[in-house]
Amino acid sequence: MRSDARALLQKLNQQGFQYQQFPDPYADLELWPVFEALLHDERVVGQQLSRVQQREHEFQAVKEQAAARPKPVQTPDEHPxxxxxxxxxxxxxxxxxxxxxxxxxxxxxxxxxxxxxxxxxxxxxxxxx
Amino acid sequence: MTLILCHAAKGGVGTTFVAAQLALSIAQRGGQVTAVDFTYQDALKLHFGLLPNQFAPGFAASQSEPLAISDVNLINGFAEKDTEEFLERVRAAGLPVHAGDIVVADVAAADRGLAELLYERADLHLAPLLPDPAALASLTRLAGDTPISSREKTALVLNQLDDRRKLSRHSHHFVRELFEDQLIGTVRRDEAAPEALAMFEQLAKYAPSSVVLPDIEDLTDAVLSRCGIVLAQDQSDMREAG
Structure with missing residues (x-):
């Protein structure tokens, strides 16, 4: 039993009561328009990328990393x-x-x-x- | 100094309430806490049992005549917050408080300039939220153009939850799903909270069995954990448990 429920029972001098938890299954969750608006707002969750866009971003990042690496030394300094x-x-x-x-x-x-x-x-x- | 910035995108969502309860809870665990009210409303003190005509000192006055209630050092920073001297001090070295303090700063929703300034210095930005459409929609304004999900210091607290209300339940599920670990606490709605204010009493004294108090305890655990703070009392509790 939850501590607050126990405390309430003591306060009411009762031994028990009918208890309802109100567990909303996710299937019951309505997509209120305000939720939908937030889901699509970049200021809340950032830019939502499709899978293709995500792969393009990953590829671009790998390319940039490779470009940022120092060039391999092809010849010794003493013989340019x-x-x-x-x-x-x-x-x-x-x-x-x-x-x-x-x-x-x-x-x-x-x-x-x-x-x-x-x-x-x-x-x-x-x-x- | 550890700075916990309490600032929401919308007024009336319980920012002052959360800031006050958090400060009291940390102090109760043995933390050295300073609570700073930066709002024009000057309502933070009411949660400590002060009357409207009783005033907390400013930063300068608190050095010589501090006001501590329930082991929380109370400061009213509204008069000083816009002075150039104060702003320069904050930019250079943070808030003018004792070095070891855990500072809980209550900043009004409209005071975005101060919020952004303190955010730079903060260890955690706590943004209370109500499970209602206006408060949810205000999330788009919380961090300017920066997505909330990418603000590492920002954590959300869903306040005044009421499982008997469908929209409240749905909002809770939605925020939990959307922000996952960024939602670090929930506080259930309890009429005892405004009643305590009306009595000029602290909630823990007025309604020791209020559902709000265990929720605040959980929130305090999460906040301290996020800030990497282990208080002496928590250490002794852990030793006893071990």
């Missing part, structure tokens, strides 16, 4: 990539200035992409001519 390329290309074109790879102007370097093999071979072929 441009020096390695220049040295390599110089061996195929003696007497010519080797093409210099500048990370400030190189689009691939700026975007964080690795220099791909096709670009490298194209430059290599041009230097041999």
């Amino acid at each position: 990539l441009e020096e390695q390329f220049s040295a390599l290309l110089a061996t195929y074109a003696p007497g010519q200035d080797p093409p210099v790879v500048n990370p400030d102007t190189d689009e691939a370097e700026q975007t964080g992409h690795k220099v791909d093999l096709r670009t490298f071979l194209k430059e290599l072929g041009g230097a041999r001519k």
Whole structure:
């Protein structure tokens, strides 16, 4: 018995009484329009996302996390990539200035992409001519 | 200092009542409590048994002449709350009270500026609510454009619950389902609460068997737990139980 019910019984000098708990099953819960309005109000529960929107948000978050990570170091500091390329290309074109790879102007370097093999071979072929 | 901000989006939902009962309950457990009334109505003191023509001191006066009732240090902060000196003090170092105090601040619904200022400093924002449409609709105004569900410090208390009324029952279920653990307490409706005020008596003295009191005890447990406070009396109770 609830403590407040026991206290009331003592106050009334009674041994017992008919007690009703009023347990409303959720099935009985009416969707009053005021409830519905609150459910759809972003100031109460925030933005409600559909499953697809939720997945898009998760995907976007993963992408942003990946972008925020520091770029992997591709070459040791003592041998920067441009020096390695220049040295390599110089061996195929003696007497010519080797093409210099500048990370400030190189689009691939700026975007964080690795220099791909096709670009490298194209430059290599041009230097041999 | 632990600051419990009591502020609702709508007036008349029992914010002052909840603040007073919470302060009394914490003090009864041995907490060092200061209750601050920031409202124009000056009604907090009535819950402590004071008369309308009896006044609690302001922050400055309470340093030299404090007023403690039932071990709760009462302060009326209304006169000082808008002064630049007070606002700067709060921004810089919080409310001007003793460092170890648990402060229960009663802020009027319309005083959103002060509520937001104190929210920054608060450990818990307690927002009382009634199970009626106007009070429920006011939830949309509680935190400006920020969703209530994302305000980590905000907790709701459903006040004046009456299971005999259908809308009250449904509102209780709805709020519980919607906010889950953010609803940290419910207080049942009892005519003894306004009757005690009419008698200028504290509720616990006027109606010791009121259903409100065990509800306030449960609410106090939840509030202290949320604030990470373990009082000496609670510790001894735990030792006895163990």
